[in-house]
Amino acid sequence: MAGGFKLEQQHGKGRVRVSRVWRKAGEGGADVIVEWNVSISLLSDCLEAYTDGDNSSIVATDTMKNTVYAKAKECTDVESPESFAIRLAKHFTSFYPKLGSEKHTTEVNLNKFGALRLISGVQGLSLLKTTQSGFEGFIRDRYTLLPETKERMLATEVTALWRFQFESISAIPTESKFFIERYRDVKKVIVDTFFGPPSSGVYSPSVQNTLYLMAVAVLNRFPDIASIQLRMPNIHFLPVNLSSKDNPNLVKFADDVYLPTDEPHGTIEATLSRPPLSKL
Numbered sequence: 382m383a384g385g386f387k388l389e390q391q392h393g394k395g396r397v398r399v400s401r402v403w404r405k406a407g408e409g410g411a412d413v414i415v416e417w418n419v420s421i422s423l424l425s426d427c428l429e430a431y432t433d434g435d436n437s438s439i440v441a442t443d444t445m446k447n448t449v450y451a452k453a454k455e456c457t458d459v460e461s462p463e464s465f466a467i468r469l470a471k472h473f474t475s476f477y478p479k480l481g482s483e484k485h486t487t488e489v490n491l492n493k494f495g496a497l498r499l500i501s502g503v504q505g506l507s508l509l510k511t512t513q514s515g516f517e518g519f520i521r522d523r524y525t526l527l528p529e530t531k532e533r534m535l536a537t538e539v540t541a542l543w544r545f546q547f548e549s550i551s552a553i554p555t556e557s558k559f560f561i562e563r564y565r566d567v568k569k570v571i572v573d574t575f576f577g578p579p580s581s582g583v584y585s586p587s588v589q590n591t592l593y594l595m596a597v598a599v600l601n602r603f604p605d606i607a608s609i610q611l612r613m614p615n616i617h618f619l620p621v622n623l624s625s626k627d628n629p630n631l632v633k634f635a636d637d638v639y640l641p642t643d644e645p646h647g648t649i650e651a652t653l654s655r656p657p658l659s660k661l
């Protein structure tokens with residue numbers, strides 16, 4: 382009871398995003414990564430905070446957020462969201478759904494003289510690698526804060542548009558599954574180039590270079606594709622490092638706990654085309 386009235390209260394922190402990586406913990410020594418979005422609500426005995434302005438029994442919601450990162454750090458083995466929620470004791474946890482699931486797109490332009498322009502694409506193809514990515518050697522000026530790194534997370538959501546050479550309907554292959562199979566095959570080339578061979582992976586010095594190699598691989602593999610446009614936002618995963626005077630090593634970053642953030646993100650896009658056929 383508070384001042385003769387019944388007071389029901391709770392406080393918490395919503396949408397705490399945390400991503401945890403376990404190095405070499407997966408099949409064949411692969412890294413394992415999860416991304417969680419945690420909401421915490423505390424039903425606690427802190428009525429005086431409401432009625433008397435006495436904060437002595439308040440757990441700060443900022444502390445709740447930090448606790449999520451600290452507890453993620455403590456998960457030394459790969460952990461389910463259920464276990465993580467239990468670890469956080471009576472708090473609600475859910476997996477943050479991976480960004481988008483990809484869509485097959487197409488654009489067809491046909492004029493009455495039979496001239497065709499045919500574009501296929503994939504939209505929202507989420508790709509993430511936990512290692513073999515860095516970013517170094519870029520311009521440093523008085524506004525530059527970004528440290529150089531040989532080890533970072535590389536996450537993107539690819540939008541690709543590829544234009545076929547077919548200039549009329551009659552030039553289109555007649556197999557009924559042609560475009561379905563081509564979509565699958567282009568996607569595979571994109572994905573395989575992004576990750577590199579499963580045994581060794583491939584180092585990415587920048588989103589720009591990886592994007593270019595993906596486009597080259599598609600044009601080299603499919604002669605009937607005239608050009609490809611790739612858009613690859615650089616979705617940042619910020620290292621979480623928490624410390625204070627009293628707690629210098631609360632969450633010491635060791636390539637393991639990240640804050641996934643899509644705002645703001647880098648926007649990187651390019652189009653690669655075959656040179657026009659020389660007309661003799």
Ligand SMILES: O=c1[nH]c(=O)c2[nH]c(=O)[nH]c2[nH]1
Nearest residue numbers: 516527586587588589615647
């Ligand atoms: O691969 C990258 N390309 C950039 O252009 C860029 N800019 C940035 O801040 N980080 C990165 N990463």
